[in-house]
Amino acid sequence: MPREKFNILRSPFVPLPVDNVDTDQIIPARFLKATTREGFGDNLFRDWRYLPDGSPNPGFVLNKPEYGGKILVAGKNFGSGSSREHAAWAIYDYGFRVVMSSFFADIFRNNALNNGLLPVQVTPDFLEKIFTASEQDPQTELEVDLPAQTITLLATGDQESFDINPYKKECLLNGYDDIDYLLSIKEKIIAFEQQRNQ
Amino acid sequence: MEPKTLFDKIWDAHVVDHIPDGPDVLYIDRHLIHEVTSPQAFAGIERRGVPVFRPERTVATADHNVPTKDQHLPIREELSRLQVEKLEENCQRHGITLYGLGHPYQGIVHVIGPELGLTQPGMTIVCGDSHTSTHGAFGSIAFGIGTSEVEMVLATQCILQPKPKKMRINVEGTLGKGVTAKDIILYIISQISTSGGTGYFIEYAGSAIRSLSMEGRMTLCNMSIEMGARGGLIAPDEKTIEYVRGREFAPQGEDFDRLAEEWLALATDEGAVFDKEITYDAADIEPMITYGTNPGMGIGITGTIPEPEGSEAEQASFIKALDYMAFKPGEPMLGKPVDYVFLGSCTNGRIEDLRAFTQMVRGHKKADHVTAWIVPGSHQVERQAREEGLDRILEESGFELRQPGCSACLAMNDDKIPAGKYSVSTSNRNFEGRQGPGARTMLASPLTAAAAAITGRITDPREFF
Numbered sequence: 001m002p003r004e005k006f007n008i009l010r011s012p013f014v015p016l017p018v019d020n021v022d023t024d025q026i027i028p029a030r031f032l033k034a035t036t037r038e039g040f041g042d043n044l045f046r047d048w049r050y051l052p053d054g055s056p057n058p059g060f061v062l063n064k065p066e067y068g069g070k071i072l073v074a075g076k077n078f079g080s081g082s083s084r085e086h087a088a089w090a091i092y093d094y095g096f097r098v099v100m101s102s103f104f105a106d107i108f109r110n111n112a113l114n115n116g117l118l119p120v121q122v123t124p125d126f127l128e129k130i131f132t133a134s135e136q137d138p139q140t141e142l143e144v145d146l147p148a149q150t151i152t153l154l155a156t157g158d159q160e161s162f163d164i165n166p167y168k169k170e171c172l173l174n175g176y177d178d179i180d181y182l183l184s185i186k187e188k189i190i191a192f193e194q195q196r197n198q
Numbered sequence: 199m200e201p202k203t204l205f206d207k208i209w210d211a212h213v214v215d216h217i218p219d220g221p222d223v224l225y226i227d228r229h230l231i232h233e234v235t236s237p238q239a240f241a242g243i244e245r246r247g248v249p250v251f252r253p254e255r256t257v258a259t260a261d262h263n264v265p266t267k268d269q270h271l272p273i274r275e276e277l278s279r280l281q282v283e284k285l286e287e288n289c290q291r292h293g294i295t296l297y298g299l300g301h302p303y304q305g306i307v308h309v310i311g312p313e314l315g316l317t318q319p320g321m322t323i324v325c326g327d328s329h330t331s332t333h334g335a336f337g338s339i340a341f342g343i344g345t346s347e348v349e350m351v352l353a354t355q356c357i358l359q360p361k362p363k364k365m366r367i368n369v370e371g372t373l374g375k376g377v378t379a380k381d382i383i384l385y386i387i388s389q390i391s392t393s394g395g396t397g398y399f400i401e402y403a404g405s406a407i408r409s410l411s412m413e414g415r416m417t418l419c420n421m422s423i424e425m426g427a428r429g430g431l432i433a434p435d436e437k438t439i440e441y442v443r444g445r446e447f448a449p450q451g452e453d454f455d456r457l458a459e460e461w462l463a464l465a466t467d468e469g470a471v472f473d474k475e476i477t478y479d480a481a482d483i484e485p486m487i488t489y490g491t492n493p494g495m496g497i498g499i500t501g502t503i504p505e506p507e508g509s510e511a512e513q514a515s516f517i518k519a520l521d522y523m524a525f526k527p528g529e530p531m532l533g534k535p536v537d538y539v540f541l542g543s544c545t546n547g548r549i550e551d552l553r554a555f556t557q558m559v560r561g562h563k564k565a566d567h568v569t570a571w572i573v574p575g576s577h578q579v580e581r582q583a584r585e586e587g588l589d590r591i592l593e594e595s596g597f598e599l600r601q602p603g604c605s606a607c608l609a610m611n612d613d614k615i616p617a618g619k620y621s622v623s624t625s626n627r628n629f630e631g632r633q634g635p636g637a638r639t640m641l642a643s644p645l646t647a648a649a650a651a652i653t654g655r656i657t658d659p660r661e662f663f
């Protein structure tokens with residue numbers, strides 16, 4: 001089924017300079033009881049975002065009014081732990097379209113790509129620059145250019161290119177979906193099964 | 199012929215198609231599902247109007263949400279109940295076998311797969327759960343997937359996967375007394391970090407690995423994901439074959455003998471090349487315990503908590519973790535107070551784990567202030583434990599055997615560790631809040647858990663030998 005297409009995104013960003021953000025932090029297990037995909041954004045980073053009494057934690061970046069935008073920038077090894085795709089849904093549902101880090105856990109990366117959320121891996125140096133820029137100006141913007149595979153810190157002009165699997169890039173640019181693709185090669189799958197059974 | 203690894207032999211035999219510059223289309227032999235990560239996948243195929251392609255290749259159980267007491271009663275918590283009911287409904291509608299609550303085969307998905315013989319060498323096995331790597335103990339390619347991929351498998355019995363790199367981790371030599379498979383894996387993760395395996399599929403080899411029982415091998419492979427690896431596997435040998443033989447869904451008779459030959463031939467060929475290879479000495483491994491909030495933050499039980507090091511961000515993350523635990527660098531772990539002990543999960547909820555724990559506590563009493571949850575990984579494990587009389591020995595020592603499920607491993611049911619309390623847990627994750635909001639988890643083996651339950655503090659299990 002077609003998805004939202006991704007091309008070039010220019011946006012301020014939310015900095016989360018914490019390493020090893022695991023999917024239990026992104027969306028704690030007790031919020032995994034829904035049977036639909038929607039609404040997980042409300043509980044994104046739940047235990048960091050709210051105090052034990054349920055009120056917003058003013059110290060957490062999502063509650064700071066000066067920060068916003070469609071890009072989440074986090075420390076290294078983002079998305080480790082549980083395979084819960086709910087983590088990608090929660091980030092997307094909250095309104096992010098790009099997650100940036102100097103390192104991603106494998107399953108999270110796959111889950112993000114399967115849901116139209118672009119994981120952008122940058123060098124640790126570039127990540128530091130981004131965090132520094134946001135300390136100076138929370139409204140500073142990034143430009144993510146998927147066709148050119150570049151990421152630019154607009155305030156300084158610093159730029160890096162990023163990797164993405166060419167097939168996944170096509171999918172994102174065109175809003176294709178893997179399941180449509182797999183369904184389209186069903187004959188091949190059946191032929192494979194028959195050959196194996198011999 | 200070019201020498202091949204165990205991993206390549208299995209992977210290559212399951213590639214339906216290569217997408218140029220893209221992932222492989224990989225055929226899946228066995229698909230396991232549970233209530234938490236499947237409902238949106240069923241909704242997906244229904245929206246597309248496609249049927250489940252090969253329903254006989256998918257098996258379901260309810261494990262994450264289920265209570266570990268009074269399982270005959272309806273689940274009290276409404277959302278948990280709805281999720282379990284949804285699974286029943288979906289399985290019924292799509293012709294999928296379900297071992298739901300009350301069924302004698304119900305249990306944690308990674309415990310029941312092997313015990314029913316659904317898990318076999320040479321297979322590709324996936325489940326919407328990262329600890330699917332457990333099944334790699336049988337010499338299968340088994341890994342966790344997201345819900346979109348669950349939908350792919352339901353719709354086409356295939357997923358799109360880029361082929362991972364290969365790493366071999368050898369553990370050579372003889373394990374010290376009181377050192378278990380859990381300690382080996384906690385040790386490895388503490389050495390290579392929670393991201394050291396990212397991008398790799400790991401083959402475990404070496405004499406210390408060979409010496410492990412199938413249960414031990416499952417514990418080891420189970421936690422491969424905690425170093426970021428897609429999965430881990432061990433070449434099938436006679437132990438593997440003896441474990442699978444005669445199990446309910448294993449091939450029988452001549453079929454079995456023929457397949458067993460094929461399974462033994464899967465082992466990595468002499469001279470096959472890995473992208474990375476590491477060797478550890480079994481003699482360097484002590485009983486392990488974690489002090490922080492990821493499974494890589496582990497040390498030998500007689501050690502002290504290290505000082506922060508590395509980049510500014512790394513130090514900040516390290517200090518944040520210690521603050522959460524209310525621990526300080528330089529402190530010893532031995533003697534730290536313990537409030538809860540959890541024996542169970544897909545890492546250490548099998549019969550051998552129950553036996554090891556019971557053996558240790560036999561003749562001792564549980565410390566008064568410790569709350570202990572002893573949770574078998576499946577109904578079959580529970581039944582066997584009762585048949586062997588483990589429940590009575592546990593009772594004499596002040597412990598109670600509960601009913602199977604994931605329980606306090608992720609605290610989706612009622613078994614939650616209260617905020618600020620310390621738990622020694624045989625599960626696999628010590629993330630912030632994993633065992634309940636504010637809970638402080640220390641991961642360890644069943645033996646170390648037993649020692650902590652008796653003394654009420656972190657204790658070297660070797661003191662009991």
Ligand code: SF4
Pocket residue numbers: 261262306307308327329543544545603604607608625626
């Ligand atoms: S026991 Fe824990 S890790 Fe294993 S499947 Fe259940 S929740 Fe996941």
